[in-house]
Amino acid sequence: SAVISQKPSRDICQRGTSLTIQCQVDSQVTMMFWYRQQPGQSLTLIATANQGSEATYESGFVIDKFPISRPNLTFSTLTVSNMSPEDSSIYLCSVAGDSINYGYTFGSGTRLTVV
Amino acid sequence: EDQVTQSPEALRLQEGESSSLNCSYTVSGLRGLFWYRQDPGKGPEFLFTLYSAGEEKEKERLKATLTKKESFLHITAPKPEDSATYLCAVQAYTDKLIFGTGTRLQVFP
Numbered sequence: 001s002a003v004i005s006q007k008p009s010r011d012i013c014q015r016g017t018s019l020t021i022q023c024q025v026d027s028q029v030t031m032m033f034w035y036r037q038q039p040g041q042s043l044t045l046i047a048t049a050n051q052g053s054e055a056t057y058e059s060g061f062v063i064d065k066f067p068i069s070r071p072n073l074t075f076s077t078l079t080v081s082n083m084s085p086e087d088s089s090i091y092l093c094s095v096a097g098d099s100i101n102y103g104y105t106f107g108s109g110t111r112l113t114v115v
Numbered sequence: 116e117d118q119v120t121q122s123p124e125a126l127r128l129q130e131g132e133s134s135s136l137n138c139s140y141t142v143s144g145l146r147g148l149f150w151y152r153q154d155p156g157k158g159p160e161f162l163f164t165l166y167s168a169g170e171e172k173e174k175e176r177l178k179a180t181l182t183k184k185e186s187f188l189h190i191t192a193p194k195p196e197d198s199a200t201y202l203c204a205v206q207a208y209t210d211k212l213i214f215g216t217g218t219r220l221q222v223f224p
Contacts, residue, residue, distance in 0.1 A: 001161070031210060042202065042214040043159070058211075092158050096210065103149050104212060106158030 001097045002027050006107030013083055013114050020079045021110045023093035028073035030096075033104070034066070037090040046091075049076050083114045117142045121203050121215035128193055128222050136188040136218045138203030148186050149212065150179050151202040159202055162188075193222045 003026040013019050023032065031050055035043040046066055047055040055068040069077045080087055093107045120139045128134055140148065147166055151159035163172045165181040172179050176197065178189040188201055200219045204212040 004158075006158075033210075033212075042216040043204075043212075044214075045211055048210065094158075094212075097161070103151070103161035103164050105161065106151075108158045109156070111156070 001102045002029060002095050002105045004093060004095065004105055004107040006093055006110060008110055009108060010111040011113070013112065015084050015114055017083055018079055018081045019083065019112060020077050021091050021093075023076050023078075023107050025074045025095055030073070032070065032076045033094040034068065034076075034078045035092045035094060035106075037092060037109070039089070043092065046078070080112065083112075085114045088112055088114045117205065117207055117213050119203055119205055119213050119215035121201075121218050123218060124216070125219045126221070128190075128220070130194055130222055130224050131192045133189070133191045133193070135190070136201055136220070138186040138188070138215055139184060140186070140203075140205045141184075142205045142207045142213070144208045146206045146208055148181055149204045149206070150177075150186070150188055151204065153200045153202055153217070162201075190220070193220075195222045195224050198222045 005024045034046040037043050045058050046061045047057045049055045049068045049070040051070045051073050067079045090109045090111050092109045094104045097103050118141050122137045147164050150162040153159045163179040168183045170181050176191050180187045198221050200217040202217045204214045206212050
């Protein structure tokens, strides 16, 4: 299965600023997924990123707040913009396995704290 | 609306004390049900995919089963290293995963 490198692993940011999270995959993948995991909550899908097209956002998430880039088949970034303390969460990227038998692979996550 | 509910929220076991975690789901057309393990500060680690009712899969001390409404993750003779949060997720006929809130398992020696 794919190996994902995600960075930064954690950050503490001031409110009103932005943070860009990067995910690098060791193989070419069509779709990459970005999730948010709020404290004590489960994973919620933010958006799906396809190379060469605009990301598809889930209900409750907007491009202005969470712009996503997908410049090639191995890389994607998620930016958390104009941050507030409510954005404090773990952000994770994910890709599908080679087949459904291998599930989806996740990055190690970015723990964001907004102060 | 597609939905996943996991129980219990937390489970404390003595080493060697077998138990089961439950994942109840409602989904319009199940493509797959996934079990993941998540350790603190890490991303979810894939364990199993189940496709259809009656299917079972095993890995070491873990065994996952599936019915039309729920899945169980059976843990046989757990060890302290099995302590983690176990997540269940379903996939309908899209590429989107819907996760439950997880069961936090602690195994004491």
